[in-house]
Amino acid sequence: MSDRVKIALLLTPALLVLGVLFSGGVLAALLQSLGYFPAIGMTEFSLDAYREVLGSRDFLDSLGLTVYIAGASTAISTVLAVAAALALRRSSGRVSAVVFQLPITIPHLVAAVGVALVVSQTGLGARLAAALGLVGEPSEFPALLYDPYSVGIILTYVWKEVPFIALIVLAALRGVSEELEEVAGTLGANAWQRFWYVTLPLISPGVVAGSLIVFAFTFGAFEIPFLLGQTYPNILPVMAYNEYRDIDLAARPAAMAINVVIAVMTALFAALYLRLSRRLRRG
Amino acid sequence: MSARLELEGVSHRYSRDEWALSELSLAVEPGELVAFLGPSGCGKTTALKILSGLLTPTGGDVRVDGRSVLGVPPERREAAMVFQKPLLFPHMSVEANVGFGLKMRGVPRGESGGKVETALRRVRMDGYADRKPGELSGGQQQRVALARALVTEPGLLLLDEPLSSLDANLREGMRELVKEVQESGGYTTVFVTHDQEEAVVLADRIALLFDGRLRMYDRPQAFYERPASREVAEFFGTANFLPGRARNGTVETRLGDLRLSTPTPPGEVTLTIRPEAVRFEEGENSFAARITSTTYLGTQVTCGLDAAGVQLKASLPPHTQLREGDRVTARLPAESLWALEDGPEGQPG
Amino acid sequence: MASPYKKRRAPVGLALVAALVALPLVPILLWTFAGEWRFPDLLPKEWSLRGIQHLTAPGSRVAEAVFTSLGIAVAVTVAAVAVGLPAGMALGTYRFRLKGLVIFLILLPILVPPLASTMGIHLTFIRLGLADTAFGVFLVHLVPTVPYAAIILTSVFADRTGELEEAARTLGASPLRAFVYVTLPEVAPGIAVAALFSFLVSWSQYILTLLIGGGSVVTLPMLLFSAASGSDPVITSSLAVVFALPAVVVLLIALRYLKPSGDQGLPGLGKVS
Numbered sequence: 001m002s003d004r005v006k007i008a009l010l011l012t013p014a015l016l017v018l019g020v021l022f023s024g025g026v027l028a029a030l031l032q033s034l035g036y037f038p039a040i041g042m043t044e045f046s047l048d049a050y051r052e053v054l055g056s057r058d059f060l061d062s063l064g065l066t067v068y069i070a071g072a073s074t075a076i077s078t079v080l081a082v083a084a085a086l087a088l089r090r091s092s093g094r095v096s097a098v099v100f101q102l103p104i105t106i107p108h109l110v111a112a113v114g115v116a117l118v119v120s121q122t123g124l125g126a127r128l129a130a131a132l133g134l135v136g137e138p139s140e141f142p143a144l145l146y147d148p149y150s151v152g153i154i155l156t157y158v159w160k161e162v163p164f165i166a167l168i169v170l171a172a173l174r175g176v177s178e179e180l181e182e183v184a185g186t187l188g189a190n191a192w193q194r195f196w197y198v199t200l201p202l203i204s205p206g207v208v209a210g211s212l213i214v215f216a217f218t219f220g221a222f223e224i225p226f227l228l229g230q231t232y233p234n235i236l237p238v239m240a241y242n243e244y245r246d247i248d249l250a251a252r253p254a255a256m257a258i259n260v261v262i263a264v265m266t267a268l269f270a271a272l273y274l275r276l277s278r279r280l281r282r283g
Numbered sequence: 284m285s286a287r288l289e290l291e292g293v294s295h296r297y298s299r300d301e302w303a304l305s306e307l308s309l310a311v312e313p314g315e316l317v318a319f320l321g322p323s324g325c326g327k328t329t330a331l332k333i334l335s336g337l338l339t340p341t342g343g344d345v346r347v348d349g350r351s352v353l354g355v356p357p358e359r360r361e362a363a364m365v366f367q368k369p370l371l372f373p374h375m376s377v378e379a380n381v382g383f384g385l386k387m388r389g390v391p392r393g394e395s396g397g398k399v400e401t402a403l404r405r406v407r408m409d410g411y412a413d414r415k416p417g418e419l420s421g422g423q424q425q426r427v428a429l430a431r432a433l434v435t436e437p438g439l440l441l442l443d444e445p446l447s448s449l450d451a452n453l454r455e456g457m458r459e460l461v462k463e464v465q466e467s468g469g470y471t472t473v474f475v476t477h478d479q480e481e482a483v484v485l486a487d488r489i490a491l492l493f494d495g496r497l498r499m500y501d502r503p504q505a506f507y508e509r510p511a512s513r514e515v516a517e518f519f520g521t522a523n524f525l526p527g528r529a530r531n532g533t534v535e536t537r538l539g540d541l542r543l544s545t546p547t548p549p550g551e552v553t554l555t556i557r558p559e560a561v562r563f564e565e566g567e568n569s570f571a572a573r574i575t576s577t578t579y580l581g582t583q584v585t586c587g588l589d590a591a592g593v594q595l596k597a598s599l600p601p602h603t604q605l606r607e608g609d610r611v612t613a614r615l616p617a618e619s620l621w622a623l624e625d626g627p628e629g630q631p632g
Numbered sequence: 633m634a635s636p637y638k639k640r641r642a643p644v645g646l647a648l649v650a651a652l653v654a655l656p657l658v659p660i661l662l663w664t665f666a667g668e669w670r671f672p673d674l675l676p677k678e679w680s681l682r683g684i685q686h687l688t689a690p691g692s693r694v695a696e697a698v699f700t701s702l703g704i705a706v707a708v709t710v711a712a713v714a715v716g717l718p719a720g721m722a723l724g725t726y727r728f729r730l731k732g733l734v735i736f737l738i739l740l741p742i743l744v745p746p747l748a749s750t751m752g753i754h755l756t757f758i759r760l761g762l763a764d765t766a767f768g769v770f771l772v773h774l775v776p777t778v779p780y781a782a783i784i785l786t787s788v789f790a791d792r793t794g795e796l797e798e799a800a801r802t803l804g805a806s807p808l809r810a811f812v813y814v815t816l817p818e819v820a821p822g823i824a825v826a827a828l829f830s831f832l833v834s835w836s837q838y839i840l841t842l843l844i845g846g847g848s849v850v851t852l853p854m855l856l857f858s859a860a861s862g863s864d865p866v867i868t869s870s871l872a873v874v875f876a877l878p879a880v881v882v883l884l885i886a887l888r889y890l891k892p893s894g895d896q897g898l899p900g901l902g903k904v905s
Contacts, residue, residue, distance in 0.1 A: 007722045014719035014738060014782050022741045022775050025749025028756065039755060087645025097887055099650045105879035106657075107836035109853055113860050113872045114656025117663060122671045124659045130672030138671050159656060179370050185357035186335050186364040187384035188435065193358075197383070201374045213743065220745030222839045227860055237747050241839075244751055259748035270743035274736055 026263055033256035040249045049253035059258070061233035069150050069225065069235060070218040073157035078211045080158065081165035082203075086195075088166075089173055100163045100170075108160060112224050115156045119144040145228055152228040157218050165210035172206030173199075209276045216269035220262050236262050285313040285471045286347045286361070286438035288334070293343035295329055303329040304340070305495045311488075314469040316462075318476055318486035322518075326495035327475045331443050334473060336360045347438065358387070362439040363432035367447055369424035371416035377403070377427050378412040384435040402430040405464055422453040426460065433464065440470040446481065458485060479519060491515055507557060509545075509621050516555050516623070522596040523561075525554040529622065537593050538570045544618040552622040558585060560619035561597035563605075569614035574607055588613060660876075663869035683870030693850060698874065700766065701835060701851040707770050708834040709827050712777040713785075716826060719778075720785025725794065735786075738779050746775045750843050757844060764848040772840045777830040784829060788822030824889070828882045835878055 031037075035046040053059050088096050103111065118124045126141035135141045144151040176199055184194045200207075222237040229238065236258055243255035288311040295304040304326040311317045319327040332338035333345060336357035344351050352360055363384065371380050381402055385395035403409045406426040416424055425445055432440060442461065446454045462485055465472050476482050482489050483503040491499045491506070499511040510516035513524060527536035529547040534540065534554060541554065572590035577599075584603050588595040590613065597613065599605060663669070667678030687694045723735060741749070750772050754763065762768035796818065800810040838853040845851070852875050859868040 003726060004728070007726050007728055010718035010722035011734065012718075013715040014778055015734070017715050017774050017778050018738065018741055021753065021771060022746065022749045023737075024756075025746075025751075025753035025775075026744075027752065029748050029752030032752065032755075084645070084649050088649060096646055096649075098883065099646065099653050101883050101886075102653055102880075105832055105883050106876050107832075107853070107879065109836070109838060109856055109860070110660070110872045110876045110879075111656060113856070113868055114660050116860070117659035117865060117869070118656050124674075127672045127674050131674055159653075163653075177370070179366060179368070180372060182337050182357070183364070183366060183370045184372075184383070184387075185337065186360075186362060186441070187431065188358045188387040189383070190356075190358050190387075193387055197386075198372060201372075216743050217745075220747065222745070222747055223857070226839075227857065237745060240747070240751070255751065259751055263744050263748040266744045267740060270740060271736070273743070274732075274739070278732075 026260075029256045029259045029263070033253050033260045035253050037249075037252060040252075042253075049257040053254050053257045053261075058233065058239065059236075062236050062239045065150070065233050066219060066235040066237075069153055069157075070215050072150075073154045073161065073218045074211050074215040076154065077158050077161040077165055077214055078207060081162045081210070082169055082200075082207060084162060085166045085169035085173055086199075089170065100167055103160050103163045104167075106160075108156070108221070108224055109227070111160050112152075112156045112227050115152055115159060116145055116228060119152055119155060146230045148230060150225070150229060153224050156224050156228065157214075161214045161218070165207070165214060168206050168210035169203055172203040176202045205276055209273055212269050212273040212276065216266045216273070219269070220266045285469050287311070287313050287349070288439060288471055288473070289344075289346040289349075290330075290334075291344045291346070293330070293333060293340050293345060295326075295333060295338065295340045295342070302326075302495045304333070307343070307492075307495075307497050309490055309497065309500050311471055311473060313471050315487045316465050316472040316474060316485060318474045318482035318489045319492060320476055320479060320482040320486075320489050321492035323477055325492040327477075327492050328443060329495075330492070331364070331441050331473060331475050334439065335362050335364045335441050360439075361435075361437050362441055363435060363437035364441040364443065365425075365428050365432045365445045367444045369416070369421070369428040369448075371424055371427055371431075373416055375416075376412065377408065377414050377416070377419070380416065380427060381431045381434050383431060388435065398434050399430075402434040403427075405433065405467075406430045406460060422449055422457060425449060425457060429461065429464065433468065433470075436468075438471065440465065440468075440472040442472065442474040444476055447476075447478075461485065491518065493518075508619075510555065510623070513553060513555075513623055521555050521557050523556045523558065524623075525556075525593060525595075527552055527554055527622075534620075534622065537591050538615075539568075541568045541615060541620060542617045543620045543622060545621070547622045548624075550624070552624060554615075555621050555623060556615050556619050558596040559583075559598040560616060561588075561595065562614040562616060563597075563599075563611050564614050565612055566614050567617060568620070569612050572611055572613045574605055574609045574611060577603075577605065577607055657876075660869045660872050663865045664873050666866055666869075680866075683866040686867050687870055687874060692855075694852075694855060694871070694874070697850050697852045697855050700849060701853075704766060704770050704773060704841075704849075704851065705831050705834040708773040708777055709831045711770075711774060712781040712830040712834075713823060713827050715774070715778050716781025716785050716830075717823065719782040720787075720826075721789050723782070723786040724789025724792070735783075738782050740779075741775045742779045742783075746772070747839055747843075749775060750840050754843060763844055764846040766845075766849050768844045769841050769849045769851075772844045773834045773837055775840070776837070777833050780829050780833060781826040784826040785819070785822055788819050788825075792818065821889075825886065828886060832879060832882055 033049050035042050035044055035048060088100075116123065120126070121138040121141045121143060126135060126138055129135045129141055144155075180198055180202075181194045184198045189197060220237055222241065225235045226238050226241070229235065233239075234242075240255045240258040240262065243251045243258065246255075290310075291308050293304060293307040294302070296302045307326075307330060319330055321327050329338065333340045336352070336355060339353065345353055347360075372383065375383070378399055382395050382399045385398060390398075399412070400409065403412060406429050408423060408426050408430060411419065411423065411427070416427070419427065425448070429445070445461070446457050449457055458481065474482075474485060483506075486503060488501060489499075489503055489506060490497055493514060499506065499515050506515060506519045507521070510519060510521065516524075525536050525538070527534040527541070529549050529552050532546065533542050534547060534552060536554065543554075570590050572588040572595070574586050575589045575594075576587040578585050579601070581601065583601055584599045586597055586599055586605065588597055595613070605611065662676060664683045665679050665681070666676035667680035667682070669676035686692050719738065723731065753772070757763040757768050762771065796814050797810045800814045801807070805813065836853070837851075838857060841849060841851050841854065845854075852871070856868070856871040856875050859871050862868070
């Protein structure tokens with residue numbers, strides 16, 4: 001058996017499964033978004049759904065919120081992850097492994113429940129504030145759930161994704177010789193300069209790659225905003241879901257158009273990530 | 284510009300009974316190049332890290348121009364260091380690497396450009412300013428590293444075996460470059476090496492360290508002519524040790540009474556003489572010997588001598604006619620003999 | 633060591649990070665066993681086992697949901713590894729044209745939310761009678777799990793040189809026997825990582841189950857979600873504990889038995905290609 005045949009045979013099951021279930025699904029979503037939906041007698045291709053969706057106030061509000069949540073979660077997570085990685089750079093062993101891996105393995109829903117129990121108006125945070133005499137009644141504690149600033153959602157994402165980015169940064173840090181930082185020191189660089197001019201540029205491909213994945217994920221993730229988000233506006237995946245659940249099947253193309261927008265944007269992030277991680281490996 | 288450096292009782296230990304450096308005291312004069320020489324693990328790199336500020340010693344004091352610098356972090360010491368590996372910043376161009384120290388000190392771009400150019404010219408790397416470190420050979424990288432250290436005109440230049448990562452053929456050129464740059468710049472320089480030859484060629488003075496202790500601190504020549512101990516003599520390749528007893532200006536040995544040109548206090552001593560100083564001729568301090576072995580080494584022939592049961596080594600020119608078994612007259616010139624004062628444990632063989 | 637750059641700040645940093653990691657988990661544990669816990673008390677006044685009792689109460693459907701979740705996750709794990717193993721072998725062992733593209737296509741379902749593809753395929757599933765069935769849910773769970781399994785196994789195979797198989801062949805082993813006796817034992821830890829990861833991804837899945845299961849397939853996250861939308865923190869917390877349990881167990885297994893290679897969140901993603 002030649003290598004080519006062997007490779008093709010080995011790849012067939014995975015490509016078949018993903019080709020049918022994923023690519024097929026995306027293709028079906030694309031067709032439906034273009035108005036091709038024979039089940040309800042729509043067989044004409046058109047861009048009506050896109051015109052309707054992309055121009056609507058609802059979509060723009062939702063897009064804005066999605067970018068805000070994904071952007072804020074990613075930015076905060078990235079900064080904290082770099083700090084955490086630097087702080088734990090030299091501590092090895094099982095304790096730090098558990099500490100880092102735990103939030104990665106715990107499901108998002110559990111994280112959301114925990115964050116809600118901390119930041120809700122009767123949560124641990126409010127109780128601590130009351131113990132310190134800062135608030136008397138629960139209603140005096142700021143509303144951090146179902147709120148326009150999506151604090152609860154962002155905190156949940158930060159809790160989940162900081163360790164994820166931090167592990168990537170830690171791996172990148174391992175490739176940075178501490179001697180380089182020492183050289184910088186003997187050349188007159190203070191701690192901040194050593195970080196800014198030497199360490200950060202060297203780990204930045206890892207940092208960017210990690211942040212891109214997190215951005216793509218938070219851009220397209222559904223359940224946390226569905227659980228902790230306000231009613232209107234909500235993020236694009238929730239909007240797509242709501243349109244999809246609409247009793248009127250004519251709303252389907254709109255739901256699918258939103259899906260296609262999400263898929264295209266996250267695919268772009270994915271392509272960017274792959275380019276970066278390839279460059280990262282080449283050094 | 285160039286600083287005077289003093290170490291006083293500098294000690295460092297990594298754990299309770301692991302001394303890396305013990306009571307090191309010496310002074311380096313402005314513009315002087317001193318080599319810290321010793322086998323690996325002797326504490327020389329520890330000493331250099333202490334001078335750079337990367338390591339704080341557990342005892343003693345380091346003074347630059349009379350002021351203690353112990354509490355001063357590396358970035359505020361005017362001490363530039365070149366490491367064993369070039370350690371260029373891989374994400375910066377050659378120019379940015381060399382200009383790094385100036386940038387950290389807030390030197391304006393216009394001013395730093397000229398300095399970077401000058402520094403690169405001094406290490407003959409002008410024309411490479413826009414390259415990335417990855418595009419340079421090991422020798423070129425090390426030259427850039429040298430320029431990077433020099434560009435801030437440091438009061439103290441610290442070199443940590445900067446030639447050891449280079450191929451043998453590049454090493455000599457780099458050695459000359461270091462010497463040239465150091466002399467023209469007049470930097471007070473401390474140079475760490477395990478290579479005796481490198482130390483002799485480069486250094487004004489050599490500090491020889493064994494097991495974290497300073498064994499001898501002197502001009503290179505002295506290490507050959509007047510070694511401080513048998514250990515020092517052995518490190519510098521002196522092969523001949525001859526036990527004796529000093530009395531009335533001569534030393535009584537199994538080869539007869541030998542005269543030394545330096546006065547020797549009475550008592551048990553060990554005489555040393557380098558193989559290349561042994562003569563084959565009649566005269567003062569001469570005796571009969573037999574050649575027991577000859578080894579051709581290209582530029583010379585070393586031969587083993589047996590005289591009244593005493594084994595000695597001598598060097599002969601490569602075209603010598605002497606062969607194993609030949610009987611000869613050998614002479615140990617008075618000016619080449621040096622008496623080591625031995626404690627009772629120094630049983631010479 | 634007394635180097636100014638090697639200060640021992642790690643224990644302080646570690647303690648701080650550990651506290652932040654534990655922060656949202658603490659109230660979950662407290663509420664699970666809380667009886668009366670009114671605002672603004674910092675700790676429950678009374679403890680109770682109401683939450684635990686709810687988990688086993690006949691009407692709560694928790695046992696049934698756990699069973700469904702487990703069944704789907706185990707089936708998904710087996711299938712994802714079975715499909716991902718050959719793909720990982722091909723991508724990790726061989727170099728070929730279009731390999732970058734294949735990797736991109738395999739990674740895409742992790743990075744592009746599977747929500748889009750699942751809504752697209754829903755109609756077909758309805759036509760084929762797969763909607764509202766556990767089998768249908770099993771199928772869509774393959775979309776996010778197969779890529780993980782394939783990519784993890786790719787990096788496992790990429791780390792190998794193949795010299796051991798060659799040695800086995802020269803000792804008279806057939807290709808199949810070399811695979812069974814040499815290759816498989818060597819990649820077994822990698823397969824375990826891929827399996828654990830696939831299990832967790834399937835176990836944690838909410839929206840795909842909701843879409844395709846349509847409410848007929850009740851897994852644990854369904855119950856947790858509706859509890860979390862309600863107002864009984866005791867029930868929510870006890871469900872959350874059960875839901876988080878496999879993650880903790882998997883983590884402990886991984887740390888105990890596997891060498892610490894899971895440096896990256898997407899293990900081995902950086903080593904691919």
